[in-house]
Amino acid sequence: MKKLLLIGLVGFALLGCDSKKGTFLKTVESENDHTASVAKLEKLIVSQGLTHFNTIDHRANAQNVKMNLKPETVVVFGNPKMGTVLMNCNPSMGLDLPLRILFTTNYEGKTTITYTNPEYWSLKHNIKDKNCLNILNKAKIALDTLAKEAGKK
Structure with a gap:
């Protein structure tokens, strides 16, 4: 009976892993190499x-301590006006702001672009205020757009 219960729980957990709903991290594949993807995002940030x-x-930081790491870069950016409103909703939002997008490249040279889904922040920081939820939705749309655009040729 215990084995059957364990198998059922494992199966349920695996089914939950396949769902896109409620995903805390969003990942987009880039059509560009690592350096071009990062540069394109930096340019988009300024243009917006x-x-x-x-x-x-x-990777450079790892090399400075004589360690190896595949290409991995984080771009930190934001809109201080929106961020300030969110931190006024809950000061713990300061843990997740400014916004960050991660670029990683695997050994085959494929670059991916990853960011935290702002919907998760509403749960993590117990955000219930309509204005704050609206700002989180705008951040979600902006991050999705920036990640997709940075990954386009």
Whole structure:
């Protein structure tokens, strides 16, 4: 009986893993190489009037301590006006702001673009205010658009 219950729970868990609904991380495949993808996002950020805070090259940091890492870069950016409103909704939003998009490249040279789905933040930070939820929805649309555009040739 215990084995049957365990098999059922594992099967249920695996079915849940396949669902796109409620996914906390969104990933888009890029048509560009790693460097071009990052550069394209940085250009898009500036053209959209957003603030580019930093670009962190994790691979370069790993090499500085004589370690290996596949190409991995995080671009940190945002809109301080929207971010301030969100942090006024719940100060813990400061843990997830500014926005970040991660670029990774596997050994075959395929670059992917990943970001946290802002819908998750509403749960993580217990955001219930309509205005704040509206801003999170705008952030979701913006991140999706930026990631897809950065990945296009």
